Amino acid sequence: MITPDFIRHREGLASLIDGKLASAALDAAVASQAASLTARIGRKPCLAVVLVGDDPASHVYVRNKVRRTEAAGMISQEFRRPDDLPEAELIALVKTLNADPAVDGILVQMPLPSHMDARRVVETIDPAKDVDGLTATSAGRLILGAEGLRPCTPSGCVWLARKALGDLSGLHTVVIGRSILVGKPAGLLFLEQNCTVTLAHSRTRDLPGVCRSADILVAAVGRAQMVQAGWIKPGACVLDVGINRTDTGLVGDVAFEASERVAGHITPVPGGIGPMTIAVLLANTLKAAAARTGQSIDDPLAG
Ligand SMILES: Nc1nc2c(c(=O)[nH]1)N[C@@H](CN(C=O)c1ccc(C(=O)N[C@@H](CCC(=O)O)C(=O)O)cc1)CN2
Numbered sequence: 001m002i003t004p005d006f007i008r009h010r011e012g013l014a015s016l017i018d019g020k021l022a023s024a025a026l027d028a029a030v031a032s033q034a035a036s037l038t039a040r041i042g043r044k045p046c047l048a049v050v051l052v053g054d055d056p057a058s059h060v061y062v063r064n065k066v067r068r069t070e071a072a073g074m075i076s077q078e079f080r081r082p083d084d085l086p087e088a089e090l091i092a093l094v095k096t097l098n099a100d101p102a103v104d105g106i107l108v109q110m111p112l113p114s115h116m117d118a119r120r121v122v123e124t125i126d127p128a129k130d131v132d133g134l135t136a137t138s139a140g141r142l143i144l145g146a147e148g149l150r151p152c153t154p155s156g157c158v159w160l161a162r163k164a165l166g167d168l169s170g171l172h173t174v175v176i177g178r179s180i181l182v183g184k185p186a187g188l189l190f191l192e193q194n195c196t197v198t199l200a201h202s203r204t205r206d207l208p209g210v211c212r213s214a215d216i217l218v219a220a221v222g223r224a225q226m227v228q229a230g231w232i233k234p235g236a237c238v239l240d241v242g243i244n245r246t247d248t249g250l251v252g253d254v255a256f257e258a259s260e261r262v263a264g265h266i267t268p269v270p271g272g273i274g275p276m277t278i279a280v281l282l283a284n285t286l287k288a289a290a291a292r293t294g295q296s297i298d299d300p301l302a303g
Contacts, residue, residue, distance in 0.1 A: 001166045007265070014238070014263035017160050019272040023279035026159075029300035030282045031072040037290055037297055038073065045289030046075040047105040047131065047281075048097045052090060052116070053083035057243075058109045065107070065278055072282050074289075077103065087116045091124050098126040104289035105131035107281065110181065128292055131284040134180065142188050149284050153220075154186035156276025157239045158193060159301055161216055164237055164265045169194040174211055176200045176227070176253070177220035182241055186218050207231075219253035229258035237265040241273050 003009070006021035038044050047069050051062045062078065069076040079093060090108070097106045106129045112118045127137035133151040141148030161168060173190040177183035178201045187199045200210050202221075211217055211231040217238045219227045224244035232238060242253030252269030260266050267273050283300045290297040 004163050007164055012261070014260045014266040015164070016260075017164055017239075017265055017267045017272065019156075019160070019267055019275045022160060022163070023156075023275040026276075026279035026300055027068060027072050027282060030279070030286050033297045033300060034073045034286050034289075037286065037293075037295055040295055041289075041293045043102065044073060044075045045104050045285055046077060046102055047107065047285045048077045048079065048100075048103045050079045050081070050090070050093060050097075050106070050108045052081045052085055052109070053113050055111065057245075058111070061278075062109055065281060068278050069282060069285065072286075074282070074285060083113050084115075085113075087121065090116065090121055094121065094124040098124070098129065103129065104292055105129050105281075105285040107132050129288055131281055131288055133185070133284065139180075139185070142185060142192075145192060149288060150189060150280075151181065151185040152280040152284065153182050153241060153273060153277045154189050154218075155280045155301065156273055157186055157218055157241065158189045159280070160239065160267065160273070160276060161190075161237055162193070165216070168216070170196070171215040172196045172198070172213055173216040173218065174198045174200055174214035175218040175220065176204075176207070176211065177218075177222070177241070179220065182220040183218075186220065190216065190218075221253050223253060224251050225253070225255040227254040227259065229255060229262045232259055232262045234262055235264035236262075238263040238267070239273060240267050240269050243269060243274060 006018045008016045049062055049065055066076040066078055097103050106125050122134050127135050130138050130149050133149045138148050173195040175183050175186045178199055187197045191197045208231040212233050217236055220241035224246050240252035240254040244251050250270050
């Protein structure tokens with residue numbers, strides 16, 4: 001197996017999986033397919049991004065989504081709404097975007113303000129345009145193993161694990177966290193790769209022991225540096241989904257400095273899984289545009 005240039009071998013330390021470089025490679029593959037699709041359908045694929053409120057991190061993520069969508073040769077429509085927007089108005093906006101034939105993908109940035117029911121909003125999105133893979137229809141297709149749009153962050157985890165380890169069949173993946181956005185779909189996506197999957201969570205007994213049995217450890221708990229080096233099987237692939245803002249800066253869910261001395265592969269925070277989320281979003285937008293226009297493309301996430 002050829003090691004891609006975004007996985008850096010380091011003597012005595014875990015190989016570093018550079019999510020920034022990896023996502024740039026994926027973005028380039030999306031851009032090439034987007035150009036070919038644009039030539040065939042006579043318009044660029046289009047992503048509509050809806051941002052409600054003024055959460056500073058969400059503003060950064062949306063800015064990056066818009067920038068990278070456009071850099072990949074696709075159109076980005078941005079809809080910013082105030083924090084006190086009534087839920088009915090957000091649902092009306094999503095319905096308008098559903099009905100717009102020029103829009104291929106719709107994304108409602110999370111979290112939504114607390115007066116809104118995020119599930120009700122997400123369920124308004126047309127599954128054909130559900131580039132976040134969060135509707136019940138997309139989740140059902142994932143469970144069934146049917147064709148569909150898959151959630152971005154966990155898809156990025158699987159893609160990186162496959163690049164690092166090759167065939168994942170038979171490997172034990174432990175996912176810590178059972179969120180709708182990451183933990184649950186990550187479990188199903190690794191299962192799709194023929195992994196043996198354990199979904200661990202706050203009530204799991206002997207969490208360190210369970211983690212120590214993992215060939216692939218996905219940390220998605222949202223607690224700064226919770227996963228200690230002693231929880232990691234020597235040589236394991238550690239994928240850190242956590243983004244925690246602390247006094248000392250941005251850190252993941254894994255205690256990185258000690259863990260990189262035990263793991264075989266590891267993702268840093270920042271610059272690991274985070275940027276992959278947006279790369280998969282672009283790939284999903286391209287796929288949605290191709291499916292909606294009856295065109296075939298080379299899936300940038302395949303292989
Ligand atoms: N509708 C959605 N909302 C949210 C999602 C999502 O997939 N769909 N995921 C997260 C936020 N997110 C994308 O939306 C996201 C998070 C982090 C990054 C990223 O590149 N992080 C950088 C650090 C950037 C920083 O300073 O915060 C990194 O890890 O290197 C991209 C996208 C919740 N909401």
